[in-house]
Amino acid sequence: MIGLIIKKELREIVRTSKVAWLLVGVGVLVGLALYNGYSYFTTHSALLRESQQTTYQQFITQGDKNPHLGAHFGFYAYKPTADLALLDNGLENYTGTSFYLEPHQRGVVKFREVSDATGLRAFGFLNIGYFAQFILPLFIFLITHNIFAKEWENGTIKMVLSARVSARQLFAGKLLACWLLVLAVLAVLVLVPLALLLAHPGAGGVLPSYGCYAGGLVLYALLLTILGVSVSLLARSSSLALVALTGFWLLGVFLVPRLASQLARQVHPAVSSVAFDDQTFHDKQYGVGGEGTKDFRREHLADSVMQQYHVKRLEDLPVFFIPITIEYFEETDGRVMENAYNAIEANEGRQNRLVLASALLSPFLAFRDFSLHLTATDMNTHQDFAQQAEAHRRRMGVLVDSFYQKNTVASNDFWKTLPQFAYAAPGLGWRLSNAAAPMAILLGWLLAALGLMLLAYRRMRV
């Protein structure tokens, strides 16, 4: 019986001209999302891969230079495009990809593409992630909003309920019919990008993350379908169900996240760049925890080094003193900068948690967070990259300064001994652990949707 209901509903849905148009529209959008995501992934991956080689090549062929001057020429650590950026490029355009490795300066990630974007940026970037978060829910709601309501509006509900079909069979049949249609769209969303990914060499490593992403997407679509069908049954009016579901979508997709983001800015305000510069300059110059001014520490360092080598003048040292000073202040200034950046990251963490908490009001937001973590285009991955790049900068600094202690000229032979930078985003376990909170919220929403479904089912009376 359920099979018959599914067949009837599917035939009715597909034969409705508005749904046919809707499906054509969805097909075109999915195609464009795939094209956009794929071209972003391929062009950015190639650019960053080549640029990493170029910048390092420039560094190791800079010729004879004073080691410190050569180190200032430095090179860039580029964050490779995320392996699943084809699905969702997340924060990549907002966080930047380039980290400059040079002495004295704790690096910051630069070249955010969003700085060069036009006003169109505000309308989003159409890819699979965007489609799943913004358009798929609306598609599901447009399909489901009148699946039950039409029976009341057409006056056919009495006829249906008085037939041999049970209420349970009717509910299951209608729900499954909608779900099959949604599944067909999901199949395109999941399988086509998978084929495109597999066409790339070495893509096998991302399959576990991809599988989990697909699982999350199915779960998310299921909960939305259940919500849509339940609201249609509860409202008993297509218009009311449509207004309610669209309103929920609008609140969840646009309103709640943006309000939460502003609230996060108000509750946990960020320090201004001017204040940040003033504070770090002060701490570096005058010291923290009573360590004394920079001049005092420099004098103290000179005394202790001369004492170590049993000499009375810096010029008599068997090693050059300047690189020792540089290295010493890399350590002390580095601590100041690390504390300052840690404070910023901690504040951003508080802001992000507040925004995530608002996902309790919006399953769309929970899925977006899940998507960012699974595709490694989230803030955690960005911070991981920045930490690794900074660690590489320090490693380079130590190598250059120890060479500089005995040499005042470095040639290409030396530059070639300094290691290239390579970053690989962490694997599935790390991604899943970051995504634990949004996954829990999505599961909570699924339970809530099931609860609403039970409530709606019990009220299926004429």
Next chain:
Amino acid sequence: MPVSISRVLWRHELTLLYRNRVLVTLFSLILALLLASLWIGSSLLRQQQRTIGRIRAHGVEQTDSLKTRIRRVEAAGMRYPGFIWDDPTFAYNTARNEGPQYAVKQPFALQALVTGQSEVQPFYYKVYINKKQYLVHEGEIDNGFLQFVGTFDFAFVVIYLLPLLIIVFTYNVLSSEKEQGTWVLLKTSNQSIARLLLYRIGIRYGLFTGFFWLIVGPVLALLIGPAFLATSNWWWLVGFVSLYFAFWFAVAFWVNSFSLSSNVNAMTLIFGWLLLGLLVPNLLQIGLNRAYPIPSRITLSTDERNAINNYFKKDGQLLTKDVFSSPRTQIRQASVVTPGMVYGYGVIVYKSQEIKDQATRVAERRLYGQIERQQAAIRRWQLISPALLLQEVLSALAGTHWHQFNQFSLDVDQFRLQQQRFFYPKMASEQTYRTFTTADADAIPRFAPQVYASYDWLHISQTLLVYAAVVAAVLTLGYRRMLYAGR
């Protein structure tokens, strides 16, 4: 239309709207959101003004401290007690330490309404002689995730939320009459049904728009002061927003004229909103990125670095030999920093910066040329999406458009050249590299902060007229169809 009928319609509409609980609830919600957006926008504006105040104070403190330190060195017979790299009488040291000045884009009052590009573009730069601001600026410290989520401002409420309220307001103006069985009664009246419905839509538009400005104007004046009321930007903004509302009322009227069910009307209007507000701009973005791809800034740094490497392989060899191996500079020994070393580094920085600036000029033209082409294309195509058009116009009128930030950036670049012209001769000459005085400290060029809120490039009156014509055309189409539907 006799006056009595108008009065009846007004009374009828007011009673109907007042008694519709869904509408009253929605209206209250949107009102709360509108007020919240005005408060958020004004607090962001105040925050920016506070930061600018801090920058100003920082500049005064820095100059005072620089002059005090110079006087101290001069009083001690040009002996500096601390580290030589901090000695302010060396022009190169001051150019690196206290010399860099802040260049500030003063916020325009209407920025409280539209965040625009101010979310991702810096409103101040610290201008160094040796750092191209395009390559180093990161703007204000902000959370990338929050920027990704987007801002909640007046423009967002107007562009996205209010059209949906208008849809809820209007989707069943005709269909509800049919569904409730009052259609037959209407048909028997001696009034033209098309004109009656046009009046009803007109009354709703008047109520909605009037109420909207009655709230926004006074609340905004209270939050940021009434000065904005005297600017032409504000009145253009009122015109465009009112026309945007008119567009959605007109579209709803047109959709109603097809005599479909309320449900289909609602679906069509929501789909129209999604299409015009979200999908069309997105598709345009894909097309423009394809037609005018914006090169990455990475290419700028690659070009700059290639030029430096080439320079040091040829001409730079002579310079480095002179600077590194000269007994005067003593860079070859690395035990103590000598005055010659400070001078030598000053020369290297000056020379290599000239090379870098020259090298990046071409790449910069490529980058900004493509962005300008995209902007020009947006201007040509903006009519296809009223949401895009309104966003472009609103951000221009609020002083947060890309053009205005770009102009600011170009002015900062000129200012940087001014600073270079001031410091280079002093730091790269053997006669002057350690003669920086308090008079020089006073003569360091300062950026004159200014408001960037002109909108000449918009051709605003033509745009408004064309847009009004589109609204009129949609209304006419709807009216003609309605005449047919009324039979």
